[in-house]
Amino acid sequence: MSDLVSNLGLGFSLALGFQNIFLCFIGVLVGTLIGVLPGVGSVATIAMLLPITIGLPPIGALIMLAGIYYGAQYGGSTTSILVNIPGEASSVVTTLDGHQMALQGRAGPALAISAIGSFVAGSVATIFVAALGVPLTKMAMRFGPAEYFSLMVVGLIFAVVLAKGSLPKAVMMVLFGLLMSQVGLDMETATARMTFDLPELADGISLAVVAMGLFGFAEVIRNLEGETSREILKTKITGLMPKLADLKTASPAIVRGTILGSLLGVLPGGGNIIASFAAYGLEKKCSSHPEKFGTGVIEGVAGPESANNAAAQTSFIPLLSLGIPPNAVMALMVGAMMVQGIVPGPQIISKQPDLFWALVASMWIGNLMLVIINLPLIGIWVKLLSIPYRLLYPCILMFCCIGIYSINNSTFDVIMAGAFGIVGYWMIKYDFEPAPLALGWVLGPLLEENLRRAMLLSHGDVTVFVTRPISAGLLFFAFLLVVAAVLPSIRKRREEVFVEA
Amino acid sequence: MFAVCLLLLAGTVAIWSVFTDGSDPGRFHLRGVTVVSASVIVFALCVEHLGLAITTFVSFMIAALGTSETRWIEVTIVAAIFTTASILLFVYGLSLQFSIFPRFMMQ
Numbered sequence: 177m178s179d180l181v182s183n184l185g186l187g188f189s190l191a192l193g194f195q196n197i198f199l200c201f202i203g204v205l206v207g208t209l210i211g212v213l214p215g216v217g218s219v220a221t222i223a224m225l226l227p228i229t230i231g232l233p234p235i236g237a238l239i240m241l242a243g244i245y246y247g248a249q250y251g252g253s254t255t256s257i258l259v260n261i262p263g264e265a266s267s268v269v270t271t272l273d274g275h276q277m278a279l280q281g282r283a284g285p286a287l288a289i290s291a292i293g294s295f296v297a298g299s300v301a302t303i304f305v306a307a308l309g310v311p312l313t314k315m316a317m318r319f320g321p322a323e324y325f326s327l328m329v330v331g332l333i334f335a336v337v338l339a340k341g342s343l344p345k346a347v348m349m350v351l352f353g354l355l356m357s358q359v360g361l362d363m364e365t366a367t368a369r370m371t372f373d374l375p376e377l378a379d380g381i382s383l384a385v386v387a388m389g390l391f392g393f394a395e396v397i398r399n400l401e402g403e404t405s406r407e408i409l410k411t412k413i414t415g416l417m418p419k420l421a422d423l424k425t426a427s428p429a430i431v432r433g434t435i436l437g438s439l440l441g442v443l444p445g446g447g448n449i450i451a452s453f454a455a456y457g458l459e460k461k462c463s464s465h466p467e468k469f470g471t472g473v474i475e476g477v478a479g480p481e482s483a484n485n486a487a488a489q490t491s492f493i494p495l496l497s498l499g500i501p502p503n504a505v506m507a508l509m510v511g512a513m514m515v516q517g518i519v520p521g522p523q524i525i526s527k528q529p530d531l532f533w534a535l536v537a538s539m540w541i542g543n544l545m546l547v548i549i550n551l552p553l554i555g556i557w558v559k560l561l562s563i564p565y566r567l568l569y570p571c572i573l574m575f576c577c578i579g580i581y582s583i584n585n586s587t588f589d590v591i592m593a594g595a596f597g598i599v600g601y602w603m604i605k606y607d608f609e610p611a612p613l614a615l616g617w618v619l620g621p622l623l624e625e626n627l628r629r630a631m632l633l634s635h636g637d638v639t640v641f642v643t644r645p646i647s648a649g650l651l652f653f654a655f656l657l658v659v660a661a662v663l664p665s666i667r668k669r670r671e672e673v674f675v676e677a
Numbered sequence: 678m679f680a681v682c683l684l685l686l687a688g689t690v691a692i693w694s695v696f697t698d699g700s701d702p703g704r705f706h707l708r709g710v711t712v713v714s715a716s717v718i719v720f721a722l723c724v725e726h727l728g729l730a731i732t733t734f735v736s737f738m739i740a741a742l743g744t745s746e747t748r749w750i751e752v753t754i755v756a757a758i759f760t761t762a763s764i765l766l767f768v769y770g771l772s773l774q775f776s777i778f779p780r781f782m783m784q
Contacts, residue, residue: 228766393713400709400743566747567755570740573713574733577720578763582775587721594717598710 184306187533191541196239199232200538203240204545207247212255212557213568218248219504219614220395223387224572226512227579234516235531239538241512242492245505246542249448249488250294250550253481254557257286266448266484269456273469273476285418286477287554289426291547292418293482297434298543301489304438305496306536309525312497316522319498321629322640326650328623331500333654334444335612337661346612349603353616354623356381383511385589386617387504388576389596390603390610396569397601418474426478429459433482441487442494444502444615448487455483489539495520496532500619504611507618712743728778729768733760 190196210221225244229237252267257274270290277286319327336346359381418426433455440451459479460466469476492509494502499521501507513520518531525532550557580590603610634640642648720736727735737756741747768775 393717397706397709397713400712401706564746566741566744567751569743570716570737570752570756571759573716573740574720574737574759574763577717577736578729578733578767581720581724582767587724590717590721590724594714594721597713597717601710 179310180306183529183533184537186530187535187537190235190530190534191239191537196236196534196538197541199236199240200243200542201545201549203243204247204542205549207244208251208254208546208550208553208557209247209560210244211248211251212560213251213563213572216248216395216572217391218245218252219387219508219611220391221245221248221251222505222508223384223391224576224579226384226387226508227582229512230515230583234513234518235534237512237516238509238531238535239542241509242535242538243542243545245488246294246298246485246539246546249485250291250546251557253290253294253484254287254550254554255561257283257290257477258558259561266452266487267480269452269480270477270484272456273472273474276470276472277474277477280472282472284554285422285474288418288551289422289474289478290481291550292423293426293430293433293478294485295543295547296430297437297482297486298489298546299540300434301438301441301486302536302540302543304486304490305493305539306533308493309497309532309536312493313522313525316498319522319646320644321626321633322644322647323650324626325623325630326641326647326654327498328500328619328626330650330654330657331444331494331502332612332616332619332623333657334502335615337657342607343661345606345608349608349610349612350616353613353618354620356386356613357617357620358624381592382583382589383508383614383617384583385580385593386596387508387511387614388580389593390600390613391504392572392576393594393597394600394604394610396573397597398604399565399569422474426474428462429475429479430482432458432462433479434486437483437486438490440483441490442502444494444500448484448491448503451487452480452484455479485543492535492539496524496535497522499524500622501615504614507614510618709743712740716740725776726779728776729764730760730777731779733763 191200206225207218207221210216210224211218216224222241222244226241229240232240249266253270253274255261256267256270257278260271260275274286274290277283332350336343336350436455436458437448437451440454441448443450456469456476456479459475460469463469463473463475465473488505491502491506494500495506495509499510499519501510501520510520518524518528576593577590580593581587583589600610603613630640631638640647641651716736716739719739720732723732723735734756737759738752741749741752741756764777768777
């Protein structure tokens with residue numbers, strides 16, 4: 177316990193340094209700014225802003241990216257409440273009651289309760305991350321390549337099971353991601369694989385390119401379909417602070433949402449989406465007036481918003497302790513860490529404790545800033561919402577182009593991203609989820625490396641994966657997950673969770 | 678080897694899912710696809726030769742063709758502001774090595 181306190185002390189002393197607190201502030205501000213823009217989710221926001229952080233020192237860059245992430249998430253909730261357009265999947269449920277509240281002239285309390293709920297959830301989740309980080313890392317230190325391989329298999333299967341939409345399509349996306357991650361030079365023999373003799377492909381395809389194509393360009397193309405003008409809330413936002421009665425009804429929802437979100441966030445494959453949907457369902461079940469949900473009840477905003485933010489924080493746990501990104505956002509964080517020369521994994525916490533603890537401390541500071549920045553600035557966000565999309569999308573497009581070009585000064589990358597944009601649009605059209613693809617993409621090289629190491633260590637004996645107890649346990653768990661996902665009864669429930677909420 | 682397995686698997690799943698559920702994806706919006714690709718390709722081809730300023734402006738205007746709601750005067754102004762802002766951010770703010778103007782004008 178005293179260790180935890182002294183470690184957190186170290187973290188806070190670093191995170192409160194002038195430069196880091198400034199970067200955190202800028203991150204949260206810019207993240208919210210871009211997250212508020214309709215049709216730009218948190219993955220696209222981070223992908224767009226990734227090039228800007230490359231020149232920063234590692235700790236600062238990660239703190240800023242984390243800030244961007246919370247900011248973008250909060251920005252997504254703001255658009256859900258005010259314009260009924262969820263910035264991303266995890267704030268879909270917020271539209272149900274949040275927008276109803278806004279229509280009744282209670283947009284202020286809805287936004288405020290979402291900020292307060294997020295702050296409470298963020299604070300609790302930060303402690304959760306700090307407390308779990310060390311023991312998990314100790315466990316991870318005992319992992320050999322075989323265990324890592326099995327763990328990643330579990331992760332990928334989770335990503336498939338938890339993805340929404342059809343199972344075969346999700347499987348396909350993961351496989352496609354794995355396949356594309358193999359492009360480039362083989363890491364041990366340096367043989368070129370799938371490069372089609374293009375020197376530009378020798379380094380593989382960078383995640384920033386894929387992310388901007390799939391999550392940035394593709395969204396723009398999709399938004400260009402049909403009418404782009406949209407209904408904006410005309411009523412003026414008055415009375416920002418929620419009434420005492422609101423706080424009273426909302427606080428149990430915040431607590432429940434926080435607990436649920438913290439637990440679900442650790443799961444690989446879109447934990448925060450599941451968390452917000454599950455929290456809404458839970459609130460409905462706990463409520464004494466479930467029939468009123470959907471007409472603007474404050475618990476319907478507080479629960480999912482807290483859950484979604486708690487999950488966003490705890491999804492850092494697998495990344496920081498095991499080096500395995502549980503979702504597309506964390507996958508981009510891995511990309512950012514790699515650029516900075518940091519290899520994510522259990523060694524971070526022992527070799528670079530300053531980095532780990534500063535990041536944890538900055539999570540809490542970032543959440544505090546969200547509240548401080550956003551409550552007074554809501555007026556500005558509302559104004560931003562009234563920028564017509566016809567002016568916005570060329571900006572988004574050009575910003576992505578310049579951003580990609582700036583990473584490697586490579587025009588080839590820009591064209592690749594454009595190509596992924598078209599592929600991504602096709603995928604949206606046919607209901608393929610891009611998130612499992614991104615996850616497969618990032619885990620691909622790690623999976624291959626550990627598979628090969630395990631094979632080398634065992635002299636090519638495949639049974640190593642089932643004879644080592646931890647690895648066997650993980651694989652058995654993966655097998656159970658597959659069985660569970662295929663069983664008809666559970667499959668039906670899985671669909672219900674997404675449809676109902 | 679690993680890659681070939683993946684390709685085969687992905688292919689099988691692809692064919693299977695095409696046959697199992699034929700939900701209607703709705704019409705493809707060709708205008709968006711064409712305009713976005715055109716704008717991206719123009720950017721990629723020109724940025725090294727013409728520099729950031731002209732390229733960004735031109736690509737911006739091409740991108741604006743994507744919807745019939747575009748008002749040209751408005752877009753021109755926004756494009757000019759955006760170009761200036763992005764030069765300030767990327768070239769001066771982040772001090773990246775970009776050429777701002779065409780090569781022949783720099784000499």
